[in-house]
Amino acid sequence: MKKTLLYILLFFSSFVYSQVRFEGVITDSMGNTIMGANVIAIEKESQILDGFGISNDTGFYRISLKKNKDYQIKISFIGFQQIELDLNISEDFEKNFILEQQAEALDEVEIVYEMPVTIKGDTIVYNADSFNTGSEKKLGDVLKNMPGIEVTDEGTIEVEGKEITKITVEGKDFFDGDSKLATQNLPANAVNKVEVLRNFTEVSQLRNVTNNEDNIAINISLKTGKDKFWFGEIVGAKGNEDTYLAAPKIFYYAKDLSM
Numbered sequence: 052m053k054k055t056l057l058y059i060l061l062f063f064s065s066f067v068y069s070q071v072r073f074e075g076v077i078t079d080s081m082g083n084t085i086m087g088a089n090v091i092a093i094e095k096e097s098q099i100l101d102g103f104g105i106s107n108d109t110g111f112y113r114i115s116l117k118k119n120k121d122y123q124i125k126i127s128f129i130g131f132q133q134i135e136l137d138l139n140i141s142e143d144f145e146k147n148f149i150l151e152q153q154a155e156a157l158d159e160v161e162i163v164y165e166m167p168v169t170i171k172g173d174t175i176v177y178n179a180d181s182f183n184t185g186s187e188k189k190l191g192d193v194l195k196n197m198p199g200i201e202v203t204d205e206g207t208i209e210v211e212g213k214e215i216t217k218i219t220v221e222g223k224d225f226f227d228g229d230s231k232l233a234t235q236n237l238p239a240n241a242v243n244k245v246e247v248l249r250n251f252t253e254v255s256q257l258r259n260v261t262n263n264e265d266n267i268a269i270n271i272s273l274k275t276g277k278d279k280f281w282f283g284e285i286v287g288a289k290g291n292e293d294t295y296l297a298a299p300k301i302f303y304y305a306k307d308l309s310m
Contacts, residue, residue, distance in 0.1 A: 071140055074113040075147040077106045077126065084110030085150060088128040089166050095121040095137070100182055103198045105168060116140065126150065129166060173249040175199075179242045190271065191234030193242050200247070206231030210247055210267045217251065217268040230269075237271065244272035 077088045090112045092102035101122070102114035116122060118141050126134040131150035138144075167181035182196040191202045201209045208215045208230045218230045226232035251268040 069118050070115040071118055072113060072143045073102070073116050073124075073138070073140065073146070074111070074143075075145050076110040077112060077128075077148045077150060078110055079131070080149055080151055084108070085128055085131075086110065087166075087170060088112070088126060088131075088150065089168060090114055091125040091127075091167065092116055092138075093123045093125070095123055099184060100196070103167065105170070118142075127166065175247040175249075177245040177247070179239075179245060183239070187239035189235055189239055190237040190242060193239045194234065194245065197245060200245075202234055206234045208234065208269060210269070213265060213267055215267045215269050219268065219270045221273055222270055233271070241273050241277045242271055243274040243277075246270040246272065 073092070077085045077090075079085055084106075086106055086108045088106040088110075090102075090104045090106070091100060092114055093099070094101045094117075101120075102116050104112045104114040106112040116138075119139060122138045124134075124136050124138050126148050128150055130153060132153055134148055134150065167178050169176045177197050177200075179193050183193060184196065187193050187196070191206060194200045194202050194208060199210060203209065208218065215230060218233050219225060220233075220237070226236075246269065248268040248270060249266075251266040
């Protein structure tokens with residue numbers, strides 16, 4: 052768990068020139084550190100999520116921000132009141148936060164809040180809608196928005212600098228595990244969650260027993276109503292003497308069938 056959180060802290064911050072560190076410790080009102088709290092930085096002018104971090108087992112968080120940019124900062128954790136503040140910094144800045152527990156209100160409408168990122172053992176789960184801007188067309192566009200995940204020009208997927216060994220949809224083999232086919236064809240509006248599976252092995256009984264840290268897989272969880280659908284595209288080109296060439300890439304997904 053500690054190692055996974057360390058990777059998240061490192062890769063959820065993009066360290067480039069002209070950026071500054073925003074860091075601190077998150078605790079509850081009793082002084083207990085909170086592990087797994089989300090820290091989000093939204094650039095106010097563009098409304099783009101520009102920084103993201105998760106507090107580790109000591110409550111520590113760190114994200115990188117652009118100098119002299121106006122940000123809206125949101126700190127959240129399930130069961131606690133969300134903190135929001137405006138921020139514009141020109142140098143490294145340290146700030147600690149105290150989260151207050153949500154008061155129980157029986158007569159109020161229940162509000163369900165989904166964390167942008169959650170950690171379950173060796174699995175990191177991204178909520179796609181928390182990172183989407185609305186311009187995404189394919190899975191590759193969705194993944195590019197997620198800190199720690201990179202999609203190469205060839206369509207391969209890398210997590211923590213390592214190429215993934217497999218991609219599945221709803222836990223099933225799809226696209227024959229070909230990440231390029233998946234990133235370039237699966238529609239963005241079908242993606243609900245992206246699960247990064249560290250220490251991945253094909254044999255479920257061996258998980259958490261064998262050490263496969265270099266084996267990283269991704270599972271795509273689909274949105275409600277996307278249990279059966281066609282997707283893809285047909286690419287056409289005109290040749291000499293009014294000849295045409297069409298190269299269809301059409302897929303069909305169903306829980307019990309894919310083609």
